[in-house]
Amino acid sequence: MAAIPARAVLVDIEGTTTDVRFVHETLFSVARRDLAAHVSAHAGSPEVEAARGAVARERGVSAAAVSDGELAAALLSWIDEDRKETSLKALQGKIWRSAYESGGLRSHVYPDVEPALRRWRDLGVTLAVFSSGSVEAQELLFRHSTAGDLTGLFTRFFDTTTGPKREPGAYEKIAEALGVRAGEVLFLSDVAAELDAAAKAGMRTVQILRPGTARDAEGRHVVAERFDQVAVA
Template sequence: MPIKAILTDIEGTTSAVSFVYDVLFPYAAAKLPGFIRASYGDAEVAVQLAAVRAEAAEPAANLERILEILLGWMQEDRKSTPLKALQGKVWQQGYASGELRGHVYPDAVEALQRWYEHGYGLYVYSSGSIQAQKLIFGCSEAGDLTGLFSGYFDTTSGGKREPEAYRGIAQAIGLPTQNILFLSDVAAELDAAKAAGMRTCGLAREGALVADHPVVVSFSDIEPSRM
């Protein structure tokens, strides 16, 4: 079956891992406490703080305890939906002020633009929040790339190592899994997508990727019509 849509990871795939770990995470760690204290009365922030209490099983946690929990989750790189949502709000301020610019590999920019022009539907699936995804592509060093994408998916669609998440994404896209190509630098994610029926391709940008999938080092090596 021909590829009709391409679903891509971000970290290590379209964007450098170092950008996330050396730029975005330290920025969020430094700014998150001040942001939450200043936005404590905001309704959207309050929803996320309630979700933190529920996930931590600490319903009576006060503000300082919540901050302690969040900073601890950040240190362990926990894939927590409320944490990702709050990080996204902090990054939004950083992008708006010009302190942050999203990193996207030039070969990814070129390929995404070419695939869009050739009629492929382009989608993103990352453990970062949808808001954070839009910020990376919308405020990228290459300009606003959000117009290339038809949709975004995060952990609210399920874990990236769970086949069922990819089936749900395919249903949301409106295509059989066999018509979707998934790109990632993580073998376990590729395995889950393949188990769901998607076509797969691994990116080995920063070292060897041992996986039972086609593997390339650049987006320029990917030809969807031949996958």
């Protein structure tokens, strides 16, 4: 692969830096296991009430009409659907914090990721993350990873409060926040629709083909199987 000029590299997490199975089989199972207890113990907290409000809006009722049990049941169904609901992601982040900080959870990061990030950082490239998981969840994942604490490598973390990952506007906002032009940002993701949105915003793109990833059938994006196959100039 020819070197791609970039002042910033923006990375996705699930299926890109991290095995999708860790997210769905480990993180989601922890969230399912602890969600009802967390809702009950933290009723009235901002993250629980934001989720209650989201469920209430979907049902067309007041938040007061959604009991803790109904809230937990609705959120469990959203987890099963892999719903990209911002309030759910924020609540999951709080649950995962407890699991990480107890020492019972370490996040998966592919072994090619950390050396590549350090290499790009040493070149003066700004590194950032864009994930549907909350900023808190992103920071926890990289702080408690099998490769050690990687949070210091990243300048910024972005979640869906910036905008949906399949809409170009989110990527335009990220480039602005990083202080660079969109064309100076390289976005790495396994999801073709996200790469399409980034490309429409003007970013350069590489699809990361981890095991099980569906390759972009139309060949719109450069592809690589690992981060060490991506050259940044």
